[in-house]
Amino acid sequence: AKTQLAEAKAVMEQRLRETAMEAGVTLVAPQTVYLSADTRFGKDVVIEDSIVCDSCTIGDGARIRRAIIDRHNTIPPGARIGYDHSQDAARYVMSESGIVVVPLAPLGQRHPRFTS
DSSP: OHHHHHHHHHHHHHHHHHHHHHTTOEEESGGGOBOOTTOEEOTTOEEESOEEOSSOEEOTTOEEESEEEOTTOEEOTTOEESSOHHHHHHHSEEOTTSOEEEOOOOGGGSOGGGOO
16 A cells, blocks of 8 residues: 555656646756645746645745745745855755745735635
8 A cells, every 4th residue: 555655746746847847847857856736836947856835826926945945935036046055045944955944924924725
């Protein structure tokens, strides 16, 4: 049963990646990107080696690299996450290995479509 669950999860993750790429999202090394089924993407988005959790919106032209975007976040158009360590450390949480963590959006800042 665990093997079947792992296989089903891998198939779902691959479908989410394919759907995102068909919609115009660039996934650098797609096998290193994990997406949620309800993630919304703007145009010209680039994601590399990252996890985007539930109920997130990624704005037009955003670039995300080596990051974990926690639930209910709206990444603004043109945002660059994972490219400038000093800027990222001032705004977000940084792991010792340089992974940027954008924490769960506060309730008042969540996109209305996703609040529950």
